[in-house]
Amino acid sequence: MMAAMICLGSLGCVAALLLAMAARRFAVTIDPRQVALMEVLAGANCGACGFPGCDAYARALVAGTAKPDLCRPGGAETLKRIAAILGVEVTERPPQIAVMYCQGGLQQARPKYDYQGLQDCRAAQKLARGPKLCPAGCLGLGSCVQKCPFGALSIDARGLAMVDRGRCTGCGLCVAICPRQVLALAPATESIHVLCNNRESAARVKSYCNVGCLGCRLCVRTAPESFVMDSFLAQVRYGRGQPAVMAEAMERCPHHCILNLDEQGNDQILPTPPSARERSTP
Amino acid sequence: MICRSFPGGTHPPGHKTATAHAPSLICPLPAELVIPLAQHVGAPALPCVTAGQQVARGQVVGRADGFVSVPVHASTSGLITAVEPRPHPCGAELPAVVLQPDGEDAWAEEYQKQSFHVLSVEAMLERIREAGVVGMGGAAFPTHVKLDPPQGKSIDTVIINAVECEPWLTADRRVLLEQMEKVFTGLEILKEVSGAGHAYIGLEDNQPDVAALLAPHCQKRDIGLAVLPTRYPQGAERQLIYAVTGRRVPARGLPMDVGVLVQNVGTIAALTDAVTRGRPLIERMVTISGPGVIRPQNLRVRIGTPVAHLLKQCGVTEEPAMVILGGPMMGVAQHTQAIPVVRGTSGVLAFRRQDVPITTAGPCVRCGRCVAACPMRLQPTFIADYARRDELDLAERFAARNCIECGSCSFICPANIPLVQSIRYAKGAILARRRRM
C-alpha cells in the first residue's frame, strides 16, 4: 500500500515538473496589444476581414500587415478603438449594408427549368446558368443565407433572399458568395434603391419578369440628378438622390422597381406610403 | 491478352437492346439547322459568313481561332438566316450560324478518294484539322492537338475506345459495325501519324457479337482486341488505358505521358473521311433512346439538327420531362428542346417524369459505397462534405481535382446525395481560386 502511494506520488511530481518545464519552454509571448484587440473586435469570426478569424486578424494588426479598417461588423466604434490601441490615424468609412437587388420571386419571374439538386445557388448556377430565365435575378436557394454569420438573411415567401437591415453589418460575405452578383453593399443611409439587377433590353425583360427594370428611362427623365442608366438598368446615384423627386419617379416606374426600404429593413415588398417616405428620407 | 481491372466502378443497367441491332438510318434534314461556333474544347471558331449568304454543303462557316481550335462547316447547302446567340448544349446562349437547308444538299467541291499513304504526316494533320475532327465521345477535344504531342513526348500505343459504357448509347457500336473498314483505315492513319507501334481495340464483353466479328480482322492486322469485363466507367480514358495496358496515367498528367493515345470509334471514322476524302465532320451517329421514346434508333444526324426534330422523328410517348444530351451517367440535362446536336453529342435521351430519379437527399449514412465505387479511388463523401462547407483546402487535399465526374458515387449512394454536383462545384472553385492566386 505504502509502496504504491510513494510510487504514484513521485510519478505525479515528475509529471508536474515536466509539465512546468514544457510550459516555460514552449510559452508563446503574446503581445498585450493583441489581447486588447481581441477584446474590441466583433468576435464573430466571420472572416469578412479576409483572415480566418478575429484572432488571426488581431495578430496581423499587431504585426502591421493588415489595414486597421477591415472589421466591418464592428463598425465605427471598433475602428476607433483599434486605432487607439495601435496608435494610428484612421478615417472612418461610411457604414454599408447589403441590398438584394431583385424582386422577381416565384410569382413574378419565369423559371427556365425545373431544378432538382443541391439547394445551393452556386451549384444551380452551373446547370444551364441557373434555373431562372432572368440571367441576373436571385435564385432563392439561399447560399447567402447560410453564409451570413449574423443571421441577417432569409428566404422570404416570394422565394427571394431578404436582408434584415437591422442585423446586417455590411461584412460583405454574402456579396462575395452570390453567383449572380445580385447582392451588393450600399451606403447604410440610403433607403431608396432600384431593385433590379438585369441589364437586358425591355423586350427580353418583359418576356420573363413582371417586376424587372425595363430601361425605359422614365426615372432618369423625372429625376436626372438622382438616377443613372447602366445599359438597360436604372440605378440610384447614392449620395446624390433628391428624395422628393425620387418619390415621383417611384410612382411613375412602370414595373415598380424603385423601392424605399424601411428602417427595420424587413419590408421590401410594399413601397411605404408617402407620409412614411417623407419621414424616412431626411 | 491480360486485362487488368480498374478500381471501383459500378454496374448500371445497360438498356442497349432497343437500339443495338437495328441498322442506323439517315435523319431527314430539319427546317433549320443551328450550328454553334463553339463545338470543341478551346477557342470558338470565328464566323466567316453573314446572314443572307448562300452556302454549300461542307463550306467553312467558322474559321479556327488558334492552334487549339477547329473550323466549323455548313452541314448542308442552303441559306444563312442569322449569326446570333442560340441555346447551346452547355446551357448558355452562344453564337451560332443558323442555316435554312435548300434541299439540294450539294457539296462545295467533289473530293477524289485518295490513299493516305501518299500524304505526309503534316498534310494528314492539316486535313484532320481542316475537317474539324474532334473527340466524338463527348469531350470534343481537337484531334489534331492530341495527335501532335509536344516535344519530348512520344506515343507508342493507340487504343480505339469502343467501350461505350454509358447505358442506352449504341452509336459507337453501330459505327463499328457499319463502317468497320473506315475504322481499320483510321487506325492505320493513327499509327502512321503518331508513330505508335501497337494498336488495340477496347471493347466490353457485353458485345460478344462485335468481338467475334472483329477478331479475325484484328488478327490479320496485328491489332490487339481487348474484350474487357463490363463495368462502368470502362470507357473513361484513364480506366481504359489501365485496363488495356496496365499503365496508370498520372493524376495531373495526360495519356500521352504514358505514351498512349485513345480515340473514340466515331472520331476514327470521321478522321478517315477527313484524310482520305477531305470530307469535313458534318454528320455523326446519334442514339435516340430512353424510356420516353417510341421508336428508339440510331440516326446519322447532320450537326446542328435541333433535338426537337430528332425526338419528332422517333416519336415520344408524352411530352418528355427530361431531355439528356449524352448518356445518363455523364450527360447534361437540357432546359429546352431547341438545342442542336453538336460534334460531341453521342446520344439524345428522353425521360418521362417517372423515370427521373428522385433527388431528395438524406444524411450520409457512411456506408462507404461511394468510396468503393470511385474509379479514381477518391473519398467522394468527404470531398462533397467539404465542398458543401466551402472547405476548399480540405477538398483539395482529398484530391477533389482528380475526380473525372463519372457519376458512380452519386449513382450508388443510398442516401441519394448529389455527390458529383458538390465535387464539381469544389473543382470549379479550386481552379478559380488557383487562377486568382
Place this chain on the structure above:
Amino acid sequence: MEPRTPLLIVSPSPHLHAGLTTSGMMGTVLLALLPAAATAIYLFGLPALRVLLVCVLGSVAIEALWQKATDQPITVRDGSAALTGLLVAFNLPASSPWWLSLLGATLAIVVGKQVFGGLGHNPFNPALVARIVLLISFPSAMTHWTAPQPGRFLADAITAATPLSESQSAVMLSGHLPQHISEFSARYLLGSMPGCLGEVSALVLFLGALFLLWRGVISWHIPVSYLGTVTLLSGIFWLMDPGRYPHPMFHLVSGGLMLGACYMATDLVTSPLTTRGMLLFGCGCGLFTVLIRLFGSYPEGVAFSILLMNAVTPLIDRYVVPRPFGMDRGRELI
C-alpha cells in the same frame, strides 16, 4: 410574360440511380432479423414478444417525438429507428420488465443517436450504447436470464445462467470448464440456451447475414474479419489448454458474437468507410472480444469491443485512406 409551358427538369448528372436507398437497406436488415425474432419468441415465449414490441414501437415513437420537439423533419419512415429498437430488444434478456425495455429504447434513440444530430452522425452504435448503460446501471435485471422453453409460450420462467457466464464462473472456481461446455454440443447452434433475445440463435442470424450479403446490404469484410479473428485467437488458446479454454466453435455460437459481427459491427454509420478500414475494424473487434471473454471481468465482450472500435473508427478513416488512382503515396494530395 409569355404563357408558361411545361418545364423540363434539369438536374446534375448522373440521371440514373442504383435504386438502393437508406430506407430500403434498413428494411432489408429488418427482414433479415425477423426469423431471429421469431426464434426468440419461440424459445422464450410471450415475454420475448413483449420486449420486442416495446423496444421497436418505443424507439419509433421516441424518435418521432424527439424530432417533433426539436423541430426537425420526422424521419422515422426511413426505418432506422425501428431497426435500432429491434437491436435493443435483441440485447435484452426476455425477462426484462417493460420499463427496462422502454428505457433501453429511449437511451438508444436519444443518447445514442439524436443528441449527435441523428442518423449518420452518431459515433457509437445506439443499441450498444443502450445495452452498456443498462448493464452498468441495472446489472441484476440485465443478467437475469431465463431458460428457453421451446414452444411453451405461457410457461413460467425458470432462472438459468448463460453458457458464457457459466464457463467463466466455472473456470474461476475450479480452474476448468464444465463438462457440457468443453464438449461442445450442437444445441447451442440452434440457440437452445439462456441469453439475450438476439444471443440465442446463431444459425438463424447467420442465415440472415447471408441474405444481407446476397442483397448487397452488408459487405463481407467486417463479419469475416471479426469471426475469423475470434476463431483464430480462441483456437490458439483452446489448443494450449482445452480444459480451461472453450472450443472456438463455442465462442462463435454463444453470446452475442453472431449478432454483433453480422448486424452491429456492420452498422454503416459507426464502421469505417474503406474496405481496408473495415478489415482492421473487424480484427480489432475480434481481438477485444476474445480478450474480454477469456480474461475480463464480464463474461461477454462483444458490446464493449464494438463500442471500443466505434471510438477508433474516425482514426481508422483518417489514416486508412485509399491512394488516389494515378498518384504515388509520397507526392500525393498536393
